[in-house]
Amino acid sequence: MAVSFNAMVGFVLITLLALSGGPVNSEPTQDKQALLAFLSQTPHANRVQWNASVSACTWVGIICDDNQSYVYSLRLPGVGLIGSVPPNTLGRLTQLRVLSLRSNRLSGPIPTDFSNLTLLHNLYLQGNQFSGEFPTWLTRLERLNRLDLSSNNFTGSIPFAISNLTQLTGLFLENNGFSDKLPSIPAGKLASFNVSNNKLNGSIPASLSKFPASSFSGNLDLCGSPLPPCKPIFPPPTPSPDSPPIIPVNKKSKKLSTAAIVAIAVGSALALFLLLLILFLCLRKRRRQQPAKPPKPPVTTRSVVAAEAGTSSSKDDITGASTEAERNKLVFFDGGVYSFDLEDLLRASAEVLGKGSVGTSYKAVLEEGTTVVVKRLKDVVVTKREFEMTMEVLGKIKHDNVVPLRAFYFSKDEKLLVYDYMSAGSLSALLHGSRGSGRTPLDWDNRMKIALSAARGIARLHVGKVIHGNIKSSNVLLRPDNDASVSDFGLNPLFGTSTPPNRVAGYRAPEVVETRKATFKSDVYSFGVLMLELLTGKAPNQASLGEEGIDLPRWVQSVVREEWTAEVFDVELMRFHNIEEEMVQLLQIAMACVSTVPDQRPAMQEVVRMIEDMNRAETDDALRQSSDDPSKGSDGHTPAAESRTPPSVTPTP
Incomplete structure (x- = not known):
């Protein structure tokens, strides 16, 4: 019986120890x-x-x-x-x-x-x-x-x-x-x-x-140091103006000579003059040495600024940066996922992601590990109230294919925007970066996926009455699965008519060059250029398009006009089979978007529908041919890529 009792006690102790030594996941x-x-x-x-x-x-x-x-x-x-x-x-x-x-x-x-x-x-x-x-x-x-x-x-x-x-x-x-x-x-x-x-x-x-x-x-x-020195509490007594100065009298002479009196007067005058001169020089020297009262510096992301030089700085550098609490306020939008404040952002380490037409973007890593993108705007001309109204509209845009604006900061000298960080980078880097021998080509399915998801994001902006105004491949950001989201949207109203004409070079619609005013139709044009970039593998401002100064849409039109359609497409796409018809279809959609006449361009919702119809047609074809290998010819052998001559494309006006 004793053995049984001891065994039971041992079992209970072992159980308790096991429970206490296991992982703890309690609720505070x-x-x-x-x-x-x-x-x-x-x-x-x-x-x-x-x-x-x-x-x-x-x-x-x-x-x-x-x-x-x-x-x-x-x-x-x-x-x-x-x-x-x-x-x-x-x-x-x-x-x-x-x-x-x-x-x-x-x-x-x-x-x-x-x-x-x-x-x-x-x-x-x-x-x-x-x-x-x-x-x-x-x-x-x-x-x-x-x-x-x-x-x-x-x-x-x-x-x-x-x-x-x-x-x-x-x-x-x-x-x-x-x-x-x-x-x-x-x-x-x-x-x-x-x-x-x-x-x-x-x-x-x-x-x-x-x-x-x-x-x-x-x-x-x-x-007191470092301020001016304090005045003495007990200054030395000064002689009464009514009492004459005590002058030692020679006992041997009851009265001073006239010459002595004149000498004393001249000496006193010189001494007083020298004293005043020394006092003046001391005051002047002190004013030069005393540091001027520095203006209160704006609250800036010092670590972000330091990132331009490859360094970072601490919160200590921006102590006392503002006397107004409102100026220190990082404004988050409702439903956000972040809990940091401006002070955390100031301490974050940062690196420059890129310098664009509207400002510089930084990757900021906060102390607790959160990573965000901070965009430091330049040349903003609107008032604080106008800035806040614009941010209120942009902060409400929620869509899987739009990079959400999480927070903003406005002061006289700094305007900051905070976005989610997209770890897979931009379409520009993926499409044009490192085209050497070790590069993995961007296949057709992923290019179609990027085109469709970016189109959906821009269409969502247009439904919300927001003009993107800065569509380019570096503003199309990717997730690891190559689903795309558009960023830097809706910022044009912040810069007024002073927007430099070289902004979004290569993507601008012809009418924007003259008016400097973006519209929904100019967004469609810019997206059309983006699709041509996906199809050709060429950057829109690339100088080697054939002749100096020609842009990507005109280069594509000139090639298609000469019936060299196959020469338009990216050489990396030539290794993939049975995609020629789809490439031509997307090329036709892109050419419609880059029409020189704005009214002839489709709306973004229509562009989305046309690309979705392409995907549905591809799915239907795959279902119809489910019993056959789509990469094989009728004789069971893989046809050569060169033999897949794409059908002709009618150039658009």
């Missing part, structure tokens, strides 16, 4: 309840929609630890949170390391139960309307690396106890109402510091004098 139940309580008690826009029926670790803005046992990071920047932070909600996330509520409209004091977040490393609350004195309980969060309370309504003094935060690398308190003297904060690991635009007074502590003057500007009563 307590953290989930705290988050739901916070969201239910805080007014907010509909950008945050947490589904209580799924794990909190899948929610927007939430990152859990590897075992999904607690919430590691909470980032809700610019999501329209309004009012005070309810107590007993976020303060219950005791395992939290990163908290970002920046660029919302939160107000009132910060809840004191934030003091429970003892593991917090980064706290970003800038760009809100928080008020009250500096929360002294913050000085107990000794693991803080970065603390940003800038652009709020805090008042009172900055406590000396802030020196307890010995792990701080960044402290940002600018654009508040802090007053009194600046405490002597040990520099320690502090690499970024800003208290500009407050009401501080007194001298700058020596431990903080290493930071630039811009870190202290806007405090009228603050002085």
